[in-house]
Amino acid sequence: MRIREITVTPVAFRDPPLLNASGVHEPWALRSVVEVVTDEGVTGLGETYGDLAHLERLHSAAQLLIGIEVHAHHALYAAVATSVGGNVVSDQHGLTGAGSQQKTVDAVFSPFEVACLDIRGKAAGLRVADLLGGPVRDAVPYSAYLFYKWAAHPGAEPDRFGEALDPDGIVAQARLFIEEHGFGSIKLKGGVLPPDREIEAVLALRDAFPGLPLRLDPNAAWTPETSVRVGKALAGVLEYLEDPTPGIDGMAEVARQVPMPLATNMCVVTHDHLPPAVAAGAIGVLLTDHHYWGGLLRSSHVASLCGTFGIELSMHSNSHLGISLAAMTHLAAATPDLTHACDTHTPWQDGQDVVVPGALRFTGGAVPVPEGPGLGVELDRDALARMHQQYLDCGIRRRDDTAYMRTFSSDFVPKRAHW
Structure with missing residues (x-):
């Protein structure tokens, strides 16, 4: 089975004001839903971050994945690494450690790999586990x-x-x-x-x-x-x-x-x-x-x-x-x-x-563990459309807990080795 089509849909959903060392969660959290479709019509699902820079990398990678076998894990990874290029460090929101080239490639690759495993499980009648x-x-x-x-x-x-x-x-x-x-x-x-x-x-x-x-x-x-x-x-x-x-x-x-x-x-x-x-x-x-x-x-x-x-x-x-x-x-x-x-x-x-x-x-x-084949979950198309519209309307394109906190406390400083 080869990849025929990939759709990446950014979504937003309501998030409470949760406090952390970097600030506070904004009213909307961002994610991306990845759908991979094979030449046999089997669809797999993945999910990842929704920040604009990450979205752009997902779209770039998707173009190079068309035509690759869903079983070809190493070829898929190599294509993603090529799409990312060199000297790229993704935004990590301050809460998941330092960014790096390797971490960026891995983050872009992850939702495509999950979607391909979802496809492979569905095709074989097996769970991803x-x-x-x-x-x-x-x-x-x-x-x-x-x-x-x-x-x-x-x-x-x-x-x-x-x-x-x-x-x-x-x-x-x-x-x-x-x-x-x-x-x-x-x-x-x-x-x-x-x-x-x-x-x-x-x-x-x-x-x-x-x-x-x-x-x-x-x-x-x-x-x-x-x-x-x-x-x-x-x-x-x-x-x-x-x-x-x-x-x-x-x-x-x-x-x-x-x-x-x-x-x-x-x-x-x-x-x-x-x-x-x-x-x-x-x-x-x-x-x-x-x-x-x-x-x-x-x-x-x-x-x-x-x-x-x-x-x-x-x-x-x-x-x-x-x-x-x-x-x-x-x-x-x-x-x-x-x-x-x-x-x-x-x-x-x-x-x-x-x-x-x-x-x-x-x-x-x-x-x-979900009982169905693959991931065992099905996409709710109405919910996806609603959350995509929320993404378009909310105006947030990059998670920034610190900037949001500073709209209420202008002198806020992220806490790193602070106390």
Whole structure:
């Protein structure tokens, strides 16, 4: 089967005012939906970022993919690398580590690879998880992903999630997510308030939900010294501490002095980062993300490599829709060494999606592997058209949490090794 046609559709969906070290989420989140059609009329789906620069790279790559076999993984990757060219570093929003040429190629390639795996699964009557070696779990556990947040975007009506700017608000948010989705672990996005106040929030979560694994992710907002202090203060409380400070060297310094593993999706974001991180003992947990690790196959290879060096695994999330959730679930289901529940923003999308309801659901905090062939999800054409119109109307073409925050707080500075 050869690729006959590719359609890339940018979409926008409503996003709450979630706070982080770089600022605050804008009212609209951007994504791109990729449809790959073969000469036999089989269609596969992929999903990726929606920033304008990334969209332009997707369109350039799509032109070179026409006519290539959907099974020809290496030829597809080479065509994408050619389309990207040299000395290109994509925008990474400040929350997913430094950009690089390799990371840019992998991010452009990922949605096309997922779509081709979707096609291959449909043609063979197999799930994508089967193509990745077969599922080792029937359902993939996800974690409640908590954020400090405003009650509403300025000038808008309060959203149903409510304000969360103190420990009581964070606990209430966790309780809502656990009641609705059954999550069995909790992650707090930190780097927003001074570290001692975020310690208080974690301790409040421990007291409210005894026995549930807890994580804290300040997105490298702390110095190594502060990271060590916080790590020692939360000894026996955190499952892991994620990206407390910038860089492999800084993480290694902290890792030597704190009692819990350090996790990352910032200091190790491409294959080239693994050797120095392993040598320095910088991380104990890698949060993979197929959107910038080069798709599902390359992510599975990274997972195997991490197992060799004793690095545990979880999965990173950004604001995403159902195609991504399906791909994440298939990958996680077929990854034997996955040792921690995965991140997901899905609850924050509050039912907004481009896939037909029913194939994806949370049961006891986990998403069962979709039963249909390929990814097991179907595109909702009406929802796609509506979200594309929202993209055209919203006026946002690049995610910029910092610029949006500065419209309300002109002196705001992104927090990197700030405290």
